[in-house]
Amino acid sequence: MNIGFIGAGHMGGAMIEGLLKAEAVAPNHLYVKGGSSGTAEKLQRKLGFQLADDYAAFQECKVVFIATGANIVLSILKELSPFLGKDCLVISVAAGHTVAQAQEALGSEKYVVHAIPNTPVSVNEGMIGVVYGSNLPEAEKETAKELLESLGKVTEVPEHLLATVGTVAGCSPAFVDIFMEALGDAGVMEGLPRALAYEIVEQMVLGSARLAIETGKHPGELKDGVTSPGGSTIKGVAALEKNGFRYALIDAVKQANS
Numbered sequence: 001m002n003i004g005f006i007g008a009g010h011m012g013g014a015m016i017e018g019l020l021k022a023e024a025v026a027p028n029h030l031y032v033k034g035g036s037s038g039t040a041e042k043l044q045r046k047l048g049f050q051l052a053d054d055y056a057a058f059q060e061c062k063v064v065f066i067a068t069g070a071n072i073v074l075s076i077l078k079e080l081s082p083f084l085g086k087d088c089l090v091i092s093v094a095a096g097h098t099v100a101q102a103q104e105a106l107g108s109e110k111y112v113v114h115a116i117p118n119t120p121v122s123v124n125e126g127m128i129g130v131v132y133g134s135n136l137p138e139a140e141k142e143t144a145k146e147l148l149e150s151l152g153k154v155t156e157v158p159e160h161l162l163a164t165v166g167t168v169a170g171c172s173p174a175f176v177d178i179f180m181e182a183l184g185d186a187g188v189m190e191g192l193p194r195a196l197a198y199e200i201v202e203q204m205v206l207g208s209a210r211l212a213i214e215t216g217k218h219p220g221e222l223k224d225g226v227t228s229p230g231g232s233t234i235k236g237v238a239a240l241e242k243n244g245f246r247y248a249l250i251d252a253v254k255q256a257n258s
C-alpha cells in the first residue's frame with residue numbers, strides 16, 4: 001500500500017519517522033511532498049522515502065496525510081482532490097477545520113479522517129485524538145486506525161472535543177519539556193552533574209507515566225503514596241501549591257485552547 005504525505009515539518013516529520021520505525025510502510029512506498037524550504041529533502045536524506053514533486057505522485061496512494069500549516073489545508077485539499085484515486089483516504093492532522101469542511105474541499109468520493117497527534121509519534125508513543133468522516137466504510141476506518149495505532153494510542157472523540165484533546169495531548173509535550181528542564185536545573189542547583197540530572201528526570205517521568213497507566217490509579221492516589229507524614233515530598237507539594245503550579249497548568253491549557 002502506497003502512503004503519501006503533504007508537509008514534512010515538525011508533525012509530518014515525526015509521523016513519517018514513526019511510521020517507518022513501526023514498519024507500517026516501507027520507504028519505497030512512502031511519497032512525501034514538502035514545501036519550499038528544503039525540510040522534506042533533508043529528512044529524505046536521513047530516512048530514504050520517495051520525494052514527490054507534485055500532487056500527481058499521490059495518484060497511486062491509498063492513504064494521504066496532510067500535515068501542512070492549518071491555514072492552507074483546505075486550499076491544498078481542493079487542489080489535491082483531482083489527483084487522488086476514487087476511494088482515497090485522506091487523513092488531515094491540521095488543527096482548525098472540521099471534517100465537513102475537509103470533505104467539501106475534497107468532494108464526496110474521497111474519505112476523510114481528522115486526527116490530532118502529538119510529537120511523541122516519532123517514537124511510537126503518541127497520543128492521537130481522531131474523528132472519522134461520516135461516510136467512512138469500516139475497511140477504511142480499520143486502515144486509518146491501524147496506521148495511527150502504529151504511532152501510539154488512538155482515541156475516537158466527538159468532534160467538538162478534538163481541539164481540546166489536541167491541546168492537552170499536542171501542546172503539553174512542550175509543558176512537560178519545560179518541567180523536565182526546570183527539574184534538571186533544580187538538580188544541578190543541588191549539586192548533580194547536568195547530564196545525570198536530565199537522565200534521572202527523564203526516567204522519573206517515564207516511570208511515573210507507566211505506573212499511572214499500569215495501575216490505573218487516580219493521580220492523587222499515586223501522589224499520596226509518595227508523601228509520607230511530615231516528610232520531604234509533602235513539603236515540596238506545599239511549595240508547588242504556594243507557587244500556583246496546579247493553576248499554572250490549568251491556565252496554560254486554557255490559553256493554548258483559546
Ligand SMILES: NC(=O)c1ccc[n+]([C@@H]2O[C@H](COP(=O)([O-])OP(=O)(O)OC[C@H]3O[C@@H](n4cnc5c(N)ncnc54)[C@H](OP(=O)(O)O)[C@@H]3O)[C@@H](O)[C@H]2O)c1
Pocket residue numbers: 006007008009010011012013033034035036037038039040067068069070071072076093094095096116117118119166170171
Ligand atoms: N507540531 C505539533 O505538535 C502539532 C500537533 C498537532 C497537530 N499539528 C498540526 O500539524 C500541522 C503542521 O504543523 P507543524 O508543527 O509540523 O508545522 P511546520 O513545522 O511548519 O510544518 C509544516 C510543513 O508544511 C510544509 N508545506 C507548506 N506548504 C506546503 C505545500 N504546498 N506542499 C507541501 N508541504 C508544504 C512546510 O514546508 P516548508 O517549510 O518547506 O515550506 C512545512 O515543513 C499543522 O496544521 C498543525 O495544526 C501539529
